[in-house]
Amino acid sequence: MEDENTITVSILDRKYHFVCPKEEHEMFHACLALLDSRMRTVKSKNKVHTTERIAIMASLTLARDFLSSGKASDVSVEKKLEHLEGIINEALTPQEKLFE
Secondary structure, eight states: OOOTTEEEEEETTEEEEEEOOGGGHHHHHHHHHHHHHHHHHHHHHHOOOOHHHHHHHHHHHHHHHHHHTTOTTOHHHHHHHHHHHHHHHHHHHHHHGGGO
8 A cells, every 4th residue: 555645646647656745746747747748748849768868858857947047046046946856865865665
């Protein structure tokens, strides 16, 4: 049985399980939807076939969009990014056990 902090999502038609605090579920789903959308765009435009390369290209385009928005120097944005990084690390930590 999954606990209330576990989220099951589909990214590029593959199922993934993440652990995320319940109060962050809405933001996490929004982030995952954006990532899935960007990965599908990368896959269709660049004919990249491996999920790892698609994820890297999508990450780079998201980072480029963020940095070019001019908001990267905003301290509050940096704090939000640090917070999101913490959430992502928290979510991925249990995933590491799947690959041992």
